Amino acid sequence: MGIIILMVIASVSLAAVFLALFLWGAKKGQFDEDESPAVRMLMDDKKVKDKIDT
Amino acid sequence: MQMQTFKYDNKIVKYFLYATIFWAIMAFTFGVLVATLKFFPELPDYIFGSDDGSIRSLFGGGIEGLAATNGKMGFGRLRMIHTTFAVFAFVGNGFFLGAYYSMQRLLKTRMGSDLMSWIHFWGWQLFIALSLVSFLYGFNTSKEYAEHEWPLDILIAVVWIIFGANMLKTIYKRRVRHLYVAIWFYLGTWTAVAMLHIFNNLEIPISWSLAAPKSYSLYAGVQDALVQWWYGHNAVAFVLTTPILGLMYYFVPKAANRPVFSYKLSIIHFWSLIFVYIWAGPHHLLYTSLPAWVQAVGTGFSIMLLAPSWGGMLNGLLTLRGAWDRVREEPVLKFFVVAITCYGMATFEGPMLATKTLNKIGHFTDWVPAHVHVGTLGWNGFMIFGMIYWLAPKLFNTKLASNKLANAHFWIATLGILFWVIPMYVAGWTQGLMWQQFNEDGTLKYGNFLQTVTILKDWLYPMRAFGGALYLTGGVLLVINVWRTIRKGSYIPNEEAEAPALVKISSARKKGEGAHTWLERMPTLLTILSFVAVAIGGAVEIIPTIVVKSNVPTIASVTPYTPLELEGRDLFIREGCNACHTQMIRPFRDEVKRYGEYSKPGEYVYDHPFLWGSQRSGPDLHREGGKNPDAWHYKHMWDPRDTSPGSIMPRYPWLIFNKLDRSKTDIKMKTMVKLGVPYQEEDFDSITPSMNKQALAIEQSIFEADSKLKERYEKEAKEKGDNFVPLRDREIVALISYLQRLGTDISTEQTETTTIIGTGK
Numbered sequence: 001m002g003i004i005i006l007m008v009i010a011s012v013s014l015a016a017v018f019l020a021l022f023l024w025g026a027k028k029g030q031f032d033e034d035e036s037p038a039v040r041m042l043m044d045d046k047k048v049k050d051k052i053d054t
Numbered sequence: 055m056q057m058q059t060f061k062y063d064n065k066i067v068k069y070f071l072y073a074t075i076f077w078a079i080m081a082f083t084f085g086v087l088v089a090t091l092k093f094f095p096e097l098p099d100y101i102f103g104s105d106d107g108s109i110r111s112l113f114g115g116g117i118e119g120l121a122a123t124n125g126k127m128g129f130g131r132l133r134m135i136h137t138t139f140a141v142f143a144f145v146g147n148g149f150f151l152g153a154y155y156s157m158q159r160l161l162k163t164r165m166g167s168d169l170m171s172w173i174h175f176w177g178w179q180l181f182i183a184l185s186l187v188s189f190l191y192g193f194n195t196s197k198e199y200a201e202h203e204w205p206l207d208i209l210i211a212v213v214w215i216i217f218g219a220n221m222l223k224t225i226y227k228r229r230v231r232h233l234y235v236a237i238w239f240y241l242g243t244w245t246a247v248a249m250l251h252i253f254n255n256l257e258i259p260i261s262w263s264l265a266a267p268k269s270y271s272l273y274a275g276v277q278d279a280l281v282q283w284w285y286g287h288n289a290v291a292f293v294l295t296t297p298i299l300g301l302m303y304y305f306v307p308k309a310a311n312r313p314v315f316s317y318k319l320s321i322i323h324f325w326s327l328i329f330v331y332i333w334a335g336p337h338h339l340l341y342t343s344l345p346a347w348v349q350a351v352g353t354g355f356s357i358m359l360l361a362p363s364w365g366g367m368l369n370g371l372l373t374l375r376g377a378w379d380r381v382r383e384e385p386v387l388k389f390f391v392v393a394i395t396c397y398g399m400a401t402f403e404g405p406m407l408a409t410k411t412l413n414k415i416g417h418f419t420d421w422v423p424a425h426v427h428v429g430t431l432g433w434n435g436f437m438i439f440g441m442i443y444w445l446a447p448k449l450f451n452t453k454l455a456s457n458k459l460a461n462a463h464f465w466i467a468t469l470g471i472l473f474w475v476i477p478m479y480v481a482g483w484t485q486g487l488m489w490q491q492f493n494e495d496g497t498l499k500y501g502n503f504l505q506t507v508t509i510l511k512d513w514l515y516p517m518r519a520f521g522g523a524l525y526l527t528g529g530v531l532l533v534i535n536v537w538r539t540i541r542k543g544s545y546i547p548n549e550e551a552e553a554p555a556l557v558k559i560s561s562a563r564k565k566g567e568g569a570h571t572w573l574e575r576m577p578t579l580l581t582i583l584s585f586v587a588v589a590i591g592g593a594v595e596i597i598p599t600i601v602v603k604s605n606v607p608t609i610a611s612v613t614p615y616t617p618l619e620l621e622g623r624d625l626f627i628r629e630g631c632n633a634c635h636t637q638m639i640r641p642f643r644d645e646v647k648r649y650g651e652y653s654k655p656g657e658y659v660y661d662h663p664f665l666w667g668s669q670r671s672g673p674d675l676h677r678e679g680g681k682n683p684d685a686w687h688y689k690h691m692w693d694p695r696d697t698s699p700g701s702i703m704p705r706y707p708w709l710i711f712n713k714l715d716r717s718k719t720d721i722k723m724k725t726m727v728k729l730g731v732p733y734q735e736e737d738f739d740s741i742t743p744s745m746n747k748q749a750l751a752i753e754q755s756i757f758e759a760d761s762k763l764k765e766r767y768e769k770e771a772k773e774k775g776d777n778f779v780p781l782r783d784r785e786i787v788a789l790i791s792y793l794q795r796l797g798t799d800i801s802t803e804q805t806e807t808t809t810i811i812g813t814g815k
Contacts, residue, residue, distance in 0.1 A: 003277035004348060007253075007284055011332045014249055018242065018328055030233055031321055038313035041160060041234050041304070 058229065058555050061548035062158045064449060066171045068545065070151035071446065073179060074438065075533060077143030082526040084136040089522045091129045092671070093515035095694075095702045098127040104705075106693075121707040126190045129704050130630020134201045135189045140430055141199055141293055143182045148438035149297035150178070150217075153240050155445060156304040157224055160234045162553040166223025170216050177213035181206055192628035193267050196663050197282050199289050200254050203267035207255040214251065218244045229553045235320040239300030242328045246292040254285035257663075260718060260725045268624070268718070270725055275658025276343050279666050284335035291331040294429060295397075298437050299323070302370050302394065305441045309386045315372035319365055326362040330355055337408035340417065341640040342666065343655035349410075356408030363401030370394040385460035389440030392468060396432025400425060414486075418636055418670040420510070421482025424475045431471045431525060439463065439532060446536045450543025459535045467528035473521025477514040484509060485670075490644045498647055503673040508700040609656035612799045614731050615792070617719050618745045622792025624722070625785055626665065629706065634671035637796065650677035650797065657799060660731050672703060679798035684752050685759035687790045709786045713779045716745065746782070752790050753782035 025031060091097055096109060103111040103119025113119060125131060158165060165171050185202055188194070194201040202210065221244060225233070257269035271278050307314050314320055336344060336352025371394050374381060381387040403425050407416050416422060447454045454460060488506045491499035500506050615623060626632070639645050641652040653676050658664055682690075689696050692710055694703035719741055723733050737744075757764035771778045781787065 003273060003280055004345075007281065010249060010253055011284075014246060014332055015329060017245055018325070021241065021245075022325055025233070025238075028231075033232065034316075034318040034321070037232050037234050038307065038317040040230075040232075042307060042311060042313060044159075 056555050057552050059550060059552045060162075060164055061550055063154070063165050063168060063171065063547075064545065064549050065547040066165065066168075066175060067151060067155045067445075068449060068547075069175055070147055070154055071442065071449065071536075073175070074144065074147040074151050074442065075536060077139055077147055077182065078435075078438075079526070079529050079533065081136065081139035081144040082522065082529050084132060084139055086519060086522040086526055088129060088132050088136050089515070089519035091132070091704065092702060093511040093519065095129075095704050098123065098704060102127070117707050118711075120705065121711045124708045124712070125192060125629055125706070127704075128629055128706075130633040131189050131192060131194070133633045134194060134198075134630060135186055137199055138182065138185045138189070138201070141289065142178075142185075145294055145298070145430070145434045145438065146178065148434070148441070149243075149293075149301065150174070151445070152301040152305065152438075152441055153221075153297070155449075156236055156301070157221065157240065159551075160230065160237060160304065161224055161228035162230050162551070163224060163227045166220045166225075166227060170220035170223070174213055174217045174220060177209065177216065181209050181213060184209070188267070194627065194630065195255075195257065195269060195271065196627040196630070196632055196665060197254065197271065197278075198286055198668060200251075200282070200285060202255075204255070204257055204259050204269045205264055205267050207251070207257075210251060211248075214244070214248055218248065229556045231556060234304070235314075235317065235324060236300040236304040238321075238324050239296050239303065242324065243292050243297045243300070246288060246296070246328065246332070250285045250288045250292065254281055258725050258728055260721045268722075270722075270729060271663035272729065273662070273664075274729070275661045275664050276655045278661065278664040279339060279342070279658075280336065280344060280348070282664065283338035284332075287335035287338055288332060290426075290429070291334075294434055295331075296324075296328065298397075298434055299327075299366060301437055301441060302366075302390075305437075305444060306370055306373050306390050306394075309384070309390065309440070309444045310374050310377045310380070312373065312377060315369050315375065319369045323362050323366040323369060327359075327366065330358050330362060334359060334408065337413070338668070339666075340408075340410055340413045341642070342638050343653050343658070353408050353410065357405045360401065360405045363404075364398060367394055367398035367401065370397070383457075385454075385457055385464050386440045386444045388461070388464050389436045389443065392464075393433050393436035393440060396428050396436065396471075400429040400433060403428070414642070415490075416482055416486060417640075418668070419482040419486040420478045420514075420669075421486065422669065424478035424482055427471070427474050427478070431467075431474060435525070436467070439467070439528075442532065442536065446539050447543065450540050450545045452539060452543030455535050455538035455542060459531050463528040463531040463535070466531070467525050470521045470524030470526075470528060473524060474518050475521075477517040477521070481510045481514040481518075484514075489648070490642070492644065492647075498644060501648070503648070504698055504700055507671065507702060511700075511702055609654065609659075609800060612657055612659060614660045614726070614733055614737075615795065616744055616748055617723065617737075617741045618748045618788050618791045619795045620722060620726070620792075621714060621716070621719060621745075622788035622790070622795075623665075625709065625789045626792060627663075629709075631675075632665045632667040634667070634669060634703070636667035636670050636674045637676040638666040639674055639676050645674070649674045651800070653797075654800065657797070660726075662726065662729050662731070672701075675793065675796055677797035679794045679796045683759055684755040684790050684794065685763075687793055688756050688760075688763075688786060691786055691789070706786075709789060710784060712785045713783055714785045714788050716742075719745070748791055749782035749787045752787045752794075753780070756781065 096104070096106075099106065099109050099111065099120055101112045102123050103113065103115030103117055105117040111119065154165060154171070181202075184206055188203060188206065189201065193203050195203055200207075221240060225237070256272040258272060259267065259269040261268070273281050303314060303320055333355035334352055336348045337356045338352075340349050340353070342349075371391070374387065374391065377387070381391055406412050407421070407425060416425075443454055443460050485506045488500045488509070493499050614620075637653070639649045639652045646652055657676075686697055688710070690698065690703075691706040693705050694701040720738065723731075723738065723741070727733050757767075767781055771780070
């Protein structure tokens with residue numbers, strides 16, 4: 001069942017990619033803040049019309 | 055801080071919206087069609103023609119009409135069209151729709167590249183359209199949800215990589231440093247799907263012909279099965295679950311206008327889910343020839359999945375805390391609530407089905423489609439419907455044309471789900487339990503497999519089709535509602551927005567000042583791209599060495615298929631027979647009694663691809679060889695209800711009319727040699743004599759059993775003269791040769807049942 005070795009390698013590398021992403025995120029402070037992102041995404045950023053004139 | 059003005063690309067979102075809706079209707083329509091064929095197998099006869107006097111066909115044609123379709127309305131082919139439409143076209147486009155809308159707004163930037171967006175859009179639609187055509191014409195690899203032949207696999211890979219590059223570029227351009235959890239889900243989806251797709255579709259084409267693509271899987275038998283279900287399970291995980299969870303984390307808070315219950319939980323949900331999901335695949339192969347420890351690992355991880363899944367479900371539902379009064383009024387929230395509930399149900403049921411106890415009953419029965427459809431109809435479908443009802447008015451700057459119509463859609467579709475899944479649960483349990491019943495004298499209580507099918511087709515299958523029709527009706531209401539919304543609204547292709555520019559601080563913190571723009575961006579991008587390249591290169595290099603070497607058979611009596619059998623096997627794949635017939639006898643008392651000796655891994659070493667199947671709408675075929683005479687198979691393919699009254703199998707008259715194409719036998723065998731199948735020089739020298747000899751024997755045995763048939767062929771020979779194709783040269787004979795070969799390698803002698811291939815020897 002050599003294929004299992006291959007698949008373990010594949011799965012572990014995928015996990016490694018995820019881990020790298022996670023570590024990157026953690027290092028960059030992606031997970032430091034766990035309150036404001038949930039609220040911030042609710043705000044719309046449509047350009048306010050009258051603002052253009054000023 | 056400088057405010058920057060930029061424009062969101064709404065046009066690409068609009069196109070994905072149209073595509074999602076279009077393919078939704080297509081997926082549901084084909085679903086109803088295949089559901090109907092399950093209890094009304096004569097439907098193609100009624101449309102195209104039949105030799106049965108009691109069937110008056112639509113165009114008044116005879117059986118030649120049906121034969122002329124060459125199987126375009128065969129269940130096996132339509133089923134894969136339905137699944138491709140549902141998984142990749144409907145849910146796939148739905149995900150892109152939500153992702154292209156939310157990503158721009160979450161990252162406060164336009165998509166990375168308009169060109170890439172459009173290549174992605176049209177490339178994806180092209181892939182789906184070509185899938186439809188190629189499946190109709192019988193070009194498929196037989197591997198479930200990956201039936202696409204090699205040119206389409208390449209197209210998918212290219213489009214997917216462009217989508218990923220576009221996504222990464224958008225992230226680099228972002229004006230918000232923090233990546234909201236939905237983005238993480240999109241990234242996880244992209245990474246996992248890319249790898250799964252590549253690994254499961256490693257195949258060698260027999261030729262570079264694009265008009266008639268045909269390839270063989272790099273892996274054989276048990277190994278192919280393992281890779282396939284590792285893929286199959288993760289297709290559910292990373293095409294039908296993680297992208298939709300990303301959508302959930304964006305659109306549910308947006309629609310409810312309140313933050314997600316716990317942002318921390320959503321982050322934990324994501325990371326735990328993706329780390330656990332990739333190991334659960336083997337639960338699709340419990341009790342099969344797969345090594346037991348691999349099965350145990352699959353079960354263990356499947357049960358663990360319950361934790362992140364339910365954490366996510368509760369996080370979604372609790373987001374609506376304090377907004378439940380609005381759920382009563384707003385159809386969008388209604389759809390979301392049922393969707394998330396279905397996610398919870400499906401992810402509870404999944405781990406349960408992954409235990410050996412329940413898997414024994416559920417596997418190969420209608421329980422599995424019931425489970426799947428709670429996920430697709432309930433979780434995926436309702437999530438996307440809710441999203442569309444919220445998004446369409448936003449996109450067209452108006453209100454939804456009719457809340458009443460959306461509510462009607464909600465209730466009709468909910469009823470549709472119930473009518474779909476409840477009969478299928480009953481059908482699954484009924485069939486699963488009937489298979490196992492024994493009489494006191496030790497004989498099977500339902501010895502005839504047909505008894506376990508006919509009981510389902512009278513009520514349960516029609517009810518399922520009715521449920522599907524209700525769901526489709528709901529889809530039509532959606533079309534009307536969205537169309538009316540679009541008509542009254544006005545749409546802005548490039549929506550203006552403004553946000554402060556992102557100050558670059560990250561690199562500065564570490565390395566001091568400097569022009570890091572280039573250094574910061576390019577290496578990361580290059581690293582990712584080179585990782586992908588290395589992974590592909592490495593895979594191409596490593597896999598053949600591992601796979602081909604371990605293909606050495608350890609059951610001495612197992613030999614490669616003869617040329618005629620190989621052609622027959624390809625016909626089996628062309629017609630999609632494995633959609634309803636398994637080739638895997640599990641080591642249970644009832645299965646051994648019903649089908650014969652249970653399946654050994656060493657028997658499949660030349661099976662490129664494996665054909666274990668996943669459902670038994672018909673009996674298992676692994677020990678079919680020698681069970682029924684050749685003439686029986688001939689009649690059975692001509693009209694299954696002739697030999698097996700009440701059968702739900704379609705007719706295959708074209709197999710009997712068509713001449714077997716032998717022009718590619720040689721290159722097919724050569725490809726097999728590349729994969730490690732030991733065809734010798736003599737085998738290549740004697741292809742034609744070998745095929746002629748085996749075919750003649752089958753023809754003779756059919757004519758011996760049925761002299762009237764012989765007379766008919768003799769008469770036809772006289773009438774047609776030179777144009778006459780003898781029975782022995784027709785497709786049916788090749789198929790019969792394959793069916794008669796199945797499982798016969800070891801039945802004549804005692805074999806060492808403990809031998810497992812590739813144990814390192």
